[in-house]
Amino acid sequence: MKVNIYYGGRGLLEDPTLYVINKMEQVLTELQVEVKLYNIYEQKNTISMLPQTLKDADGIILATTVEWLGIGGYMNQFLDACWLYADKTALATTYMQPVVMSTTYGEREAMVTLENAWEILGGLPCSGFCGYVEDVKEFRENTEYAHIIEKKVETLYRTISQHTKGLPTSNQAVTRSILRTTQLELSPQESEQLSKFVSDDEYVQTQKADIADLTSMFRNMMGEKKEDSAGEYINDFKVQFRGNPEFNAKYLFMIDGKELPLFVNVSGEQMDCRYGKEDNIDVYMKLNSNIMDNIVAGRETFQRAFSVGDMTAKGNFRTLRMLDEIFTFS
Numbered sequence: 001m002k003v004n005i006y007y008g009g010r011g012l013l014e015d016p017t018l019y020v021i022n023k024m025e026q027v028l029t030e031l032q033v034e035v036k037l038y039n040i041y042e043q044k045n046t047i048s049m050l051p052q053t054l055k056d057a058d059g060i061i062l063a064t065t066v067e068w069l070g071i072g073g074y075m076n077q078f079l080d081a082c083w084l085y086a087d088k089t090a091l092a093t094t095y096m097q098p099v100v101m102s103t104t105y106g107e108r109e110a111m112v113t114l115e116n117a118w119e120i121l122g123g124l125p126c127s128g129f130c131g132y133v134e135d136v137k138e139f140r141e142n143t144e145y146a147h148i149i150e151k152k153v154e155t156l157y158r159t160i161s162q163h164t165k166g167l168p169t170s171n172q173a174v175t176r177s178i179l180r181t182t183q184l185e186l187s188p189q190e191s192e193q194l195s196k197f198v199s200d201d202e203y204v205q206t207q208k209a210d211i212a213d214l215t216s217m218f219r220n221m222m223g224e225k226k227e228d229s230a231g232e233y234i235n236d237f238k239v240q241f242r243g244n245p246e247f248n249a250k251y252l253f254m255i256d257g258k259e260l261p262l263f264v265n266v267s268g269e270q271m272d273c274r275y276g277k278e279d280n281i282d283v284y285m286k287l288n289s290n291i292m293d294n295i296v297a298g299r300e301t302f303q304r305a306f307s308v309g310d311m312t313a314k315g316n317f318r319t320l321r322m323l324d325e326i327f328t329f330s
Helices: 016-030 040-054 073-085 107-121 136-141 143-161 170-177 188-199 201-221 234-239 289-296 302-307 317-321
Strands: 002-007 034-039 059-066 095-102 129-132 248-255 262-267 270-275 283-287 312-315
Touching: 002 016, 002 040, 016 034, 016 059, 016 095, 016 136, 016 143, 034 040, 040 073, 059 073, 059 107, 059 143, 073 107, 095 107, 095 143, 107 129, 107 170, 129 143, 234 270, 248 289, 283 302, 283 317, 289 302, 302 317, 312 317
Parallel strands: 002 034, 002 059, 059 095, 095 129, 248 283
Antiparallel strands: 248 262, 262 270, 283 312
């Protein structure tokens, strides 16, 4: 028998979940079960590959910690990867025991989230457990808590060894007949190969560059000349300008596909906007035309685009934040 443990916390020393999975690992080893621990935070760049490790497991333990809200980002990413890349045939015979420790409120909700996710993936649920830990030291030294953990591990062992069946659930029915989320129609082998490509950052960046080159080539083939730098966006900036008598700044936007940068000079309640190279700039920004289109259409802001990495900037960041105040795109 083989059981994999997937730990979705951050690996902090005071994390009570680490104590729990260590205790579970000891008990399973005593029961002559092969145990493999995967710390998801250590493999955050290759999470898309982790679902391939499910194939040889008879059962798994999904263990995470509620630090402020929900099951945490690492566990969410792992479950997303299972939805996209896991062999659903293998999941159908794999038992899962959820383990959630909380240092705040919400351990029961988090455990239910794991149970629901596994059932929707098509896997077999096993009775899990959760708990609130206020003092980690006291929790570790409590023999009654250790006994409870041992009993839960024994339950998992019996469930797997006896191939215990459960009653049908609405989650399973929804998956079969109602859920219409688009999935990748791939064989297990193709799914495994794709997950390798997705986890290879160099490969992904190369593909993005190739797509950008092809897009540019086809635009030229279809007669779509480069947008003229004479007027685009200039009128948008002029119409939406709301000057501030006490504010002066010079901005330079380097927009992909434009031969010249867009220069915006704000001087109190006056504004000059044109394409061309200028010196003594307060803030330099680089973005693509799609992001700029979203900004001038009011679907995005400069600050949000910068925060999520859609736009890069260099210069005075207080001056950068003023852009959304003096240009009220809507």
